[in-house]
Amino acid sequence: MVVKRDGRREPFDRAKILGGLLKARGKRPIPTEVLDSLAAEVERQVRNLGEPEVPSSRIGEMVMERLRRVDEVAFVRFASEYRRFQDVQSIVEEVERLRVQKEREEQLRRQVPLLPLGEGRANGKHDSGR
Numbered sequence: 001m002v003v004k005r006d007g008r009r010e011p012f013d014r015a016k017i018l019g020g021l022l023k024a025r026g027k028r029p030i031p032t033e034v035l036d037s038l039a040a041e042v043e044r045q046v047r048n049l050g051e052p053e054v055p056s057s058r059i060g061e062m063v064m065e066r067l068r069r070v071d072e073v074a075f076v077r078f079a080s081e082y083r084r085f086q087d088v089q090s091i092v093e094e095v096e097r098l099r100v101q102k103e104r105e106e107q108l109r110r111q112v113p114l115l116p117l118g119e120g121r122a123n124g125k126h127d128s129g130r
Contacts, residue, residue, distance in 0.1 A: 002059065014042075021067065024067065060082045063082075068098065072098060
């Protein structure tokens with residue numbers, strides 16, 4: 001069951017997630033199959049939690065985490081509806097968080113690994129040369 005903000009409980013409905021994603025997509029070039037796959041991933045994650053009740057806020061965060069990687073504009077649209085931004089400043093702050101997160105991810109991608117994969121690692125263990 002999904003626990004809504006107002007305390008109501010209702011069965012999990014993947015179609016509601018997909019509907020929200022389709023609205024957030026608007027006219028963005030995101031194939032429906034990608035959004036359907038995203039909704040299916042969230043459904044799997046929710047079911048794998050094994051919890052009888054999951055807050056809708058937790059589900060929304062799962063959706064936003066994935067949508068951010070698919071399309072930033074759709075992410076901001078979804079977040080504006082989901083987080084109920086009260087003013088322009090709230091939107092600016094969300095975009096700034098998005099920018100900082102993207103910058104961190106870019107820095108991580110540019111980092112050189114200490115050991116190249118496969119080198120010095122036999123059977124998943126570090127080979128100290130002995």
